[in-house]
Amino acid sequence: MVNAATLWKWGCFSTKFSQTKPHVEDEKPSDLPLNLEAGRNTDDDTKIAKFHKDFNLIVEPLSSTDLISSNSDGSKIRIAYKGGPGANSEAAAVKAYPNCETVPWEDFESVFKAVELWLVDKAVVPIENSVSGSVHRNYDLFLGHRLHIVGEVQLIVNHCLLGLPGVRKEELKCVLSHPLVIDQCKIMLNRLDVVKVTTEDTAGAAKIVASNGIRYIGxxxxxxxxxxxxxxxLSKKIQNDSDNITRFLIVAREPIILGTNKPHKTSIVFTLEEGPGVLFRALSVFSLSDINLSKVTYREPANRPLKIVDDSIKGRTKYFNYFVYIDIEVSMAEPRAQNALRHLQEFCCFLRVLGCYPVDAFQ
Known part of the structure; x- marks a missing residue:
């Protein structure tokens, strides 16, 4: 049976281009060739050689060690995102700011810090997917950073099956991608009967395939x-659900000027005093003010006690059993929103407005 160590032994994944060994999603019989050259597309050696020559031109994601400097010349807005070039987060940034300069980072923590330290102007982070649900890590990061949500972007997901030039999808025996992406495309992958291997992100998967030049890996x-x-x-729109949409949030150091001339949404997070029915009474303040809730997320913090950054800048550490994140369909410029939050504060031991921003006109 195939496991991660066996795939590594086969040389399917070059250590030069992958910092961590990929994880095998499921197991298949070990019928893949042991000789790397046996899987290489010799007819396309010229194309592969040209790719390697241009490989260094691709922008690499920055890590937390790169947070000490900035290359901005001030000519255009700089947007941070997690992943490599071509990631959906970059596409969301370009949708929101067509002329922006996108800056890739290795992890979400670095993305938030880059905004906080003035290395970029804003950041785009995924917050929920219509199939996979909420991105809980980013909810937690809002509590540890003094940033504001200033916009949202909804992006249709188009997962594509990629391979080397001249390869047909029926030739593939192993397919790589981010674990959530693999899960969203399982119907197609099961039909192909391939080994599913997880990587850090989709860019990493594409890079491994291109850099190794092995025909049977996609x-x-x-x-x-x-x-x-x-x-x-090799194939477009291979996701299980054709209506696969990811919602991204745009974060910045300062909130935007509020308005009421177009639909707005307000995101808040709070935790409540203990007691029977307290959550029901807390949420009822919005019904009494005729305010619709578009999303409610209950989140137990992974690390307790949890450091919460407040207006004192230093932050405070306190034990919380849970947090409730909600999106309300109203601008904070409206009196009914202000009245609802004043009423909500009567039940809360912690309350923060994460941001008020225009609703994305989904296209």
Whole structure:
């Protein structure tokens, strides 16, 4: 049976381009060739060689050690995102700011810090997917950073099956991608009867396929990543659910000027005093003010006690059993929203407005 160590032994994944060994999602018989050259597409050696020559031109994601400097020349707005070039987060940034300069980072913590330290102007982070649900890590990061939500972007997800030039999808025996992406495309992958291997992100999967040049390995990534890494698109829109949408939040150091001339949404987080029916009474303040709730997320913090950054800048550490994140369909500029939050505060031992921002006109 195939496991991660066996795939590594086969040389399917180059240590030069992958910092951590990929994880095998499921197991298949060990019928893949042991000789790397046996899987290489010799007809396309010229194309692969050209790719390697241009490989260093691809922007690499920055890590937390790069937070000490900035290359901005002030000519355009700089947007941070997690992942590599061509990631859905970058596409969301470009949708919101077509002329922006996108800056990739290795993890969400670095993305938030980059905004906080003035290395970029704003950041785009995923917060929920219509299939996979909420991105809980980013909810937690809002509590530890003094940033504000200033916008949202809804993006249709188009997962594509990618391979080397000249390869047909029926030839694939192993497919790489982010674990959530693999889960969202399982119907197609099960039909192909391939080994499913998880990577840090879709860009990493595309990079592994392109850099190793092995015919039987494919990746699930975006149309843009196919172009960046010189891969062929074997199939488009392979996700299980055609209505696969990811919602992203735009975060900045300062809140935006509020308005009431177009639909707005307000995101808040709070925790309540203990007692029977307290959550019901807390949420009822919005019904009494004729305010609709578009999302309610109950979150137990992974690390307790949890450090909460407040107006004192230093932050405070306190034990909380849970947090409730809600999105309300109203602008904080409206009196009914202000009255509802004043009433809500009577039940809360912690309350923060994360941001008020225009609703994305989904297209």
């Amino acid at each position: 990746a699930i990534a975006s149309l843009r990543q196919a172009e960046i890494y010189g891969l062929n698109i």
